[in-house]
Amino acid sequence: MENINNTEAYTRLIEKARDGQFPLDAFPGSFRVAIQNMTRQGEFRTEYVAMAMLSALAATVGNNISLEIRDGFRVNPALMITFVGKPGAGKTPPLMAAYEALRRSDHRRYEQWREALHNYNKNQKSSSSADSTGSKRPVCRQTVLSDFTQEAMVAQLENNPHGVAIVVDEIAGFFNTVNRYNSSNMIETLLSAFSGDPIKVTRKGPDGQGQIVSILNPSINLIGTIQPALLHSVLFRQLEGNGFLDRMCFVYPECGSTSRWSGRPGYADNKEHPQEESPINPEFERWSSRPLHGDTATFLWEKIHSMAERLTRDEQPMCLRLSTQAQQWFYQWRDELMEAVDDMDEAEAESRVMKRVAIISKIALLLQLGHVAANEQLINAALSEERMMGAVAINEWLEWSYRRTRRAALQSAGRPTGPSQKQMESWAFVATLPDTFTTAQAVEAAQKTGKSKSWMKLKLREMIEASAISRVDHGSYRKATLIQ
Numbered sequence: 439m440e441n442i443n444n445t446e447a448y449t450r451l452i453e454k455a456r457d458g459q460f461p462l463d464a465f466p467g468s469f470r471v472a473i474q475n476m477t478r479q480g481e482f483r484t485e486y487v488a489m490a491m492l493s494a495l496a497a498t499v500g501n502n503i504s505l506e507i508r509d510g511f512r513v514n515p516a517l518m519i520t521f522v523g524k525p526g527a528g529k530t531p532p533l534m535a536a537y538e539a540l541r542r543s544d545h546r547r548y549e550q551w552r553e554a555l556h557n558y559n560k561n562q563k564s565s566s567s568a569d570s571t572g573s574k575r576p577v578c579r580q581t582v583l584s585d586f587t588q589e590a591m592v593a594q595l596e597n598n599p600h601g602v603a604i605v606v607d608e609i610a611g612f613f614n615t616v617n618r619y620n621s622s623n624m625i626e627t628l629l630s631a632f633s634g635d636p637i638k639v640t641r642k643g644p645d646g647q648g649q650i651v652s653i654l655n656p657s658i659n660l661i662g663t664i665q666p667a668l669l670h671s672v673l674f675r676q677l678e679g680n681g682f683l684d685r686m687c688f689v690y691p692e693c694g695s696t697s698r699w700s701g702r703p704g705y706a707d708n709k710e711h712p713q714e715e716s717p718i719n720p721e722f723e724r725w726s727s728r729p730l731h732g733d734t735a736t737f738l739w740e741k742i743h744s745m746a747e748r749l750t751r752d753e754q755p756m757c758l759r760l761s762t763q764a765q766q767w768f769y770q771w772r773d774e775l776m777e778a779v780d781d782m783d784e785a786e787a788e789s790r791v792m793k794r795v796a797i798i799s800k801i802a803l804l805l806q807l808g809h810v811a812a813n814e815q816l817i818n819a820a821l822s823e824e825r826m827m828g829a830v831a832i833n834e835w836l837e838w839s840y841r842r843t844r845r846a847a848l849q850s851a852g853r854p855t856g857p858s859q860k861q862m863e864s865w866a867f868v869a870t871l872p873d874t875f876t877t878a879q880a881v882e883a884a885q886k887t888g889k890s891k892s893w894m895k896l897k898l899r900e901m902i903e904a905s906a907i908s909r910v911d912h913g914s915y916r917k918a919t920l921i922q
Contacts, residue, residue: 445767448827455834456899457909458842460485460691464805464828468812476535482528485691485839486521490536492804493519493603493661495811497540497581498742500601501657502749503756504634505803505821507768512757513799514634515807516601518660520609522669522690522843529663530607537582537605539743544580551578588624591658592639592651600750601657609662610672625682631658632685633796655755666690669847684790687797687836688843741811748817758803761820768798768826778892783860790840794833802829841903857904865901867894868917877913 448464455461462470462484469491477484496515504512521529554576561573579598582605583591594602606612616624623639630637637653664672677683749756760768772795779791805825809815845855867883868875877898884894898915901907907915 445823445827448824448831451831452827452834453912455831456838457902458692458835458838460488460835461828461831462488464831466805466808466812466814468814469808476532480528480531482532483523483691483693485689485835486523486529487532487536489519489521489687489689490532490661492801493517493659494536494540495742495804495807496800497537497601497603497659498746499749499807500581500746501655501755502600502746503758503803503807505758505760505799505806507760507795507799512634513796513803514601514655514657515800515803516631516657516659517687517797517800517804518628518632518685519687519689520661520673521663522666522688522839522846523663523693524665527693533605533607533661533663537603540582540603543743544582547579551576588627589639591624592627592637592653595637595653595656595658596651599653599655600746601659603659603661606662609664610668612662613672613676625677625680627656628658628660629680629682629685631656666843666846667850669843670851674844674847675851681789681793684788684793685797688840689836690839690843690846692842741813742807745807745811745817756818758806758818758821760826761822763823764821764826767823768830771830774892777890778896781889781893783864794837797836798826798829798833801832802826805829857900857906861900861904862906865897865906867897868901868907871917874910874914874916876915880915 451461451463462473465473465488469488473484473487473491476482476487496517499515501514501516504514506512521533523529558573558576565573577597580594580602581598582603583594584605586594591602591604604612627637627639634655637651637656639651640649673683673686775791775794779787802821802825805828806815806819806821807817809825810817848855867887867889868880871879871883880894880898881891884891884897898907902909902915906918908918910916
């Protein structure tokens with residue numbers, strides 16, 4: 439499978455993502471093969487599998503590498519992701535599969551720590567106190583955290599300064615625990631880590647005195663799952679006001695029916711040699727330790743670990759920069775977005791829009807690293823325009839998914855899910871247009887009211903999602919009864 443390498447193809451990818459089509463072609467070829475195989479074998483949603491892999495890649499690399507968007511503005515690849523879906527939608531297995539290799543690595547370090555601790559305790563008993571004053575108690579370094587306190591997480595960040603990943607099956611339980619203990623600064627810690635701000639925590643030291651832990655460049659990935667019925671009570675009601683949800687990537691695909699097991703190869707089909715039976719989803723194992731496709735013999739996950747270890751050995755974290763073409767394209771995209779924000783009333787503007795630049799930059803860095811791991815890109819190469827456009831396409835889909843998530847949260851709370859009166863008032867610029875109109879006509883109508891083309895595009899998208907208009911063809915729309 440070839441990668442798409444022209445900007446016109448990426449432009450189409452972005453447009454389709456805005457309408458809810460997941461931009462799988464934005465991923466490196468090796469990743470696409472793994473995603474498609476896992477999706478087919480396990481009958482899982484492509485969106486869950488793809489975003490779980492991005493999260494695991496970010497957790498493996500940690501803060502060893504960053505991307506500089508402009509002078510003084512750098513991001514590491516850490517993301518916060520929530521899979522939304524009804525029970526049986528296949529949210530958890532792709533998540534567990536993507537993190538399997540990291541869990542195995544953690545277990546190996548745990549076994550090494552147990553042995554080192556045993557030897558340490560043995561030496562402490564056999565040595566005099568004078569001889570043992572210089573010895574240091576071994577620590578257990580882990581990357582994947584599932585059941586922990588804030589103090590334990592900070593301790594792991596101290597032991598593992600390259601970063602950790604919070605991986606929880608039911609993220610509702612995690613946030614309910616956080617909200618239960620008001621003295622916890624977990625949310626503030628996660629917000630700081632997302633922005634790359636230093637974390638300073640005062641905790642009780644071994645001598646009973648206060649001890650300051652300072653993490654200069656924290657990297658904390660967060661990923662978990664939640665059911666639509668819990669969205670409002672667990673997330674939106676608790677976290678919407680502090681900017682946390684603005685940084686969250688919601689993955690809520692339009693899921694079909696739950697997969698069926700009958701008629702598929704399984705344990706009963708291999709009664710003579712059950713010990714040789716493959717799991718229902720063999721791609722899980724392939725993602726962790728086997729070549730992803732054919733004769734290339736590319737052990738993708740091993741390549742990712744090798745890349746991360748190389749970066750870890752460097753004295754200073756590596757920082758990539760944008761190519762000239764990527765910078766020009768992304769700056770223009772960002773300025774058009776800000777132009778649309780400037781044209782919005784205060785009641786319309788959302789703080790989430792301002793976080794998109796950071797999220798897109800993180801995803802672009804991960805796409806670049808995916809190409810490096812697949813031997814398709816040099817590690818120190820400037821980030822290309824295609825990677826940035828691919829990241830925008832993924833983010834456009836995530837924003838579509840967020841709006842879908844938000845509607846589900848309102849529905850679970852018994853609140854109206856249709857367009858607000860303020861939104862409908864902002865659509866008034868199309869009132870003078872014919873029942874079927876073009877983009878050019880919409881631009882002219884919006885400009886007559888003092889609004890920009892960028893603002894108009896956002897409004898057309900709002901109207902399509904609210905079924906106020908429909909897209910007839912590329913650049914052509916038809917009004918519905920709602921705004922006629």
